[in-house]
Every structure is written in structure tokens, then in C-alpha cells.
Amino acid sequence: MAVSGSAVLEAVLGRIWASPRIVEGFHALCDFGGRFAGTASEARAQAFLAERLSTIAPVRREPVPYRGWTRGPARVTLPDGQALAAHALVRSVATAAAGLTAPLVDLGRGTPVDIARAGKTVRGAIVLVRHEFMLGRDHVHRRRKYDAARAAGAAGFLIAAHLPGVGPVTGSSGDGGAGHIPCVGVGFEEAARLAALDGRPVTLHVDGVFADAEATNLLATIPGTGEALVVLSAHIDGHDLAESAIDNASGLACALAAAEALADVVPDLPRGIEIGLFTIEEWALAGSEAHLATMPEADRARRVLNVNLDSVAGDDTLTALTSGVPGMDAFLRTALAPAGLSVGLHPGFMGNSDHANYLRAGIPAFRLCAGFERPGSALSLLLTRADTRDKVHPHQLKTAASVTAAVLLAACSGAALPPRLDMATIARLTSG
Known part of the structure; x- marks a missing residue:
């Protein structure tokens, strides 16, 4: 032309x-x-x-x-034995077969500031944070929350969908290397159940296989x-x-x-x-x-x-x-x-x-x-x-x-x- x-x-x-x-x-x-x-x-x-x-x-x-990484099944088990659906975040490390049992700490939005404010309660805990609308000026990315949580000593990481009715949220996390922790996405409704258990132990199960x-x-x-x-x-x-x-x-x-x-x-x-x-x-x-x-x-x-x-x-x-x-x-x-x-x-x-x-x-x-x-x-x-x-x-x-x-x-x-x-x-x- x-x-x-x-x-x-x-x-x-x-x-x-x-x-x-x-x-x-x-x-x-x-x-x-x-x-x-x-x-x-x-x-x-x-x-x-x-x-x-x-x-x-x-x-x-x-x-x-x-x-490479292949996703396996994931779930969060409550103290009464009920299992909540979850979806492993990309490149999550796996838990042991018995799962990871630790106190749940609900950090709300879960920004790095929120995580720092929670102080010692994060160490050794499974933290719960919220996903956000990704195309907003004030959006705090999931990986920033994940990195802040593991740097603060969290043992596990849960991120919840911010909208009801859409099931679990997904996305990437770490790279599966040393110092990384198991991490999953859960749904809005599951997060409400978990938030009511703040401070009580839950068990996280995550499976996944790494290969070149x-x-x-x-x-x-x-x-x-x-x-x-x-x-x-x-x-x-x-x-x-x-x-x-x-x-x-x-x-x-x-x-x-x-x-x-x-x-x-x-x-x-x-x-x-x-x-x-x-x-x-x-x-x-x-x-x-x-x-x-x-x-x-x-x-x-x-x-x-x-x-x-x-x-x-x-x-x-x-x-x-x-x-x-x-x-x-x-x-x-x-x-x-x-x-x-x-x-x-x-x-x-x-x-x-x-x-x-x-x-x-x-x-x-x-x-x-x-x-x-x-x-x-x-x-x-x-x-x-x-x-x-x-x-x-x-x-x-x-x-x-x-x-x-x-x-x-x-x-x-x-x-x-x-x-x-x-x-x-x-x-x-x-x-x-």
C-alpha cells in the first residue's frame, strides 16, 4: 500500500x-x-x-x-475438620503430607504496612490478606504482600478474592526457592469463615511439583x-x-x-x-x-x-x-x-x-x-x-x-x- x-x-x-x-x-x-x-x-x-x-x-x-511447576491440590482445613477449597498460587512450595498447622492471623488488606504493624504475631503464622482491584492507582500487588509476609516470618500465606461469587483468586507468588512459603488463593466466602477463626490454628495443604x-x-x-x-x-x-x-x-x-x-x-x-x-x-x-x-x-x-x-x-x-x-x-x-x-x-x-x-x-x-x-x-x-x-x-x-x-x-x-x-x-x- x-x-x-x-x-x-x-x-x-x-x-x-x-x-x-x-x-x-x-x-x-x-x-x-x-x-x-x-x-x-x-x-x-x-x-x-x-x-x-x-x-x-x-x-x-x-x-x-x-x-517449571505443576499445580497439585490445595485446601485449608478448619479446627472442626472441615476443608475449604483453595487454589495454589503459581510456584508455591508444597507442604509436608500432613500439612502445615499454625495460627491464622487475619491482616485485612495485608499491605506491607499492615504486616509490619502486626509485629510478632506474623512470625510462624498462616496469614490471611485480601486481593485488590488490580488496575487502580492505590493497588498493592499480591507479591508485595507475600514478600512482606515471608520477610516477617510467616509460615504460610492465604490471599482471598475481594468479590463474592467468583471462587478463589490465583496469581504468582515466589519462585519456590529457599525461604519461600506455601501460598494459596481462597474465595471471598472462605475468607469470611477464616476471619472468624483469627488466632486459632488451621491446617494448610498444598501440593506442586517443580521440574526444569x-x-x-x-x-x-x-x-x-x-x-x-x-x-x-x-x-x-x-x-x-x-x-x-x-x-x-x-x-x-x-x-x-x-x-x-x-x-x-x-x-x-x-x-x-x-x-x-x-x-x-x-x-x-x-x-x-x-x-x-x-x-x-x-x-x-x-x-x-x-x-x-x-x-x-x-x-x-x-x-x-x-x-x-x-x-x-x-x-x-x-x-x-x-x-x-x-x-x-x-x-x-x-x-x-x-x-x-x-x-x-x-x-x-x-x-x-x-x-x-x-x-x-x-x-x-x-x-x-x-x-x-x-x-x-x-x-x-x-x-x-x-x-x-x-x-x-x-x-x-x-x-x-x-x-x-x-x-x-x-x-x-x-x-x-
């Missing part, structure tokens, strides 16, 4: 809105299940994504060795006329409680749609696009971390921007989490204006998606997400069995893909981008 200003933008966005492929791709990914890393569900999704990518550009499969494994990142490059590349990323893996529809079948479907719409435009533009579909993201961003850690510095220097799509549907509002990168807000406003599009802009650093690793590598990056600061939206259902496709509307997918395509088109066409980040700026931006 010849480059002719607004006509190109209209054609690119028209392809997204006229085609059923984005919705078909989204449903196909949900059909595979939750895509938990190392499972047949993830393998089926990988094969589908590789085939779709191959219609855009040659696919590179990047192996990522990692410490190898994951695979999928990469494809649409070259431009110059050496610079704009990275479009989304994560493949999810959780086995449901379909991981919002998080992150939505991001994958939008990334494919935007890349397909731009595939014959980018070769005539100054900058190319690298598509990075990363796995083991739900394991503390391990896939993108390994990708960047092994990349030669000269290749890092070619990557000038990362557009990361993670949970981009489930609500009609879109926000770019810009982490305060200098010049990013202005770039996004300018890039979206020709299409009459806009997104919310949040400058705070939220390090729970792959854009965080690009920032740490000095590459300007932002995460596009839906439902920021909207706890009443379907985004509140992430990491639960309610993260299913019925929460996502086609127009949300197409809007997110259109925003993505407009940003990529501007970036590849030679628009002024935020400058590369020096070490001092990286430290300042990622300290939150």
Missing part, C-alpha cells in the same frame, strides 16, 4: 472494523482454555498464534529455560526502511481457573489484528514493527525478562518504543499506563488525534506487565489496558474463574486494536518518540 497520509490511516482502521478476524481469533484463544504455562492449553494457543503470525512475517521461536522446563516466546518482524523497530507485545499465558479471556486473549487478538492491518504499510515506513508474544508473563514477567536479558546491546538500541497490550477489553474505557516516561503523553495524543481517538493517561508505574521489562532496559514503553480505576468493571474479575469471553464485546476489541494501530502507524512513520531512558531516569520511573 502506498503511503498517502490520512488515506493510509483510514484503510488500516477500516480493515480492523470490517474484518471478523479479531473476534474469531479471540474466541479461538478462549477455546484453548486458560493457557497456563507448560500445559497442553498453552501449546495449542502457541500453535495457533504461530500460524497467524506466519501470515504476517516469518516467525522466530525463542526458547526460554525456566523452573522450556517455554517459547514467539517473535516476528515487519521491517521498515530503516533499522529502528517499534515493539508490539502481548502475553500468551494465563491461568487455569477459566479462559483468561480478558487477561490476555484480548491483548493477543488485538495485537494480531493491528499487525495484520499494518503488514503491507510498514515496509514503506522509516521504522519497522517487531511483534513479541511472550509467555510465562504470569510468572513474574519471566518470558520478556529473558528475551531482553539475552539481547545484544546493539539490538536493544534498535528498539525505540514498546506498545504492550494487556487486558484491553472488558470495559469501554482505555488507558495508557505511561509510567511517567518523558514525552510519552504528548506522543500518544499526537498519534491518536488524526483518527479522532483518545485514551486516558496514567503516569504512575505499575510493574505487573511486560512493558516494565522494556522500561528497565531503557526503552520507552507503555501498557494499554481497559477499565483503569473502574472497579465496577469486568476487569475486577481478573485471576478468577469469571475471566471468561462473555465479559468482552467485539467493539471493545476493535477499539483497542484501532488505538494500537494508530499509535504504531505514527511511530513507524517517523513521529518524534520519547527519548531512550538513562539509568537515573529508569530508577526514578520504576521506583513506585
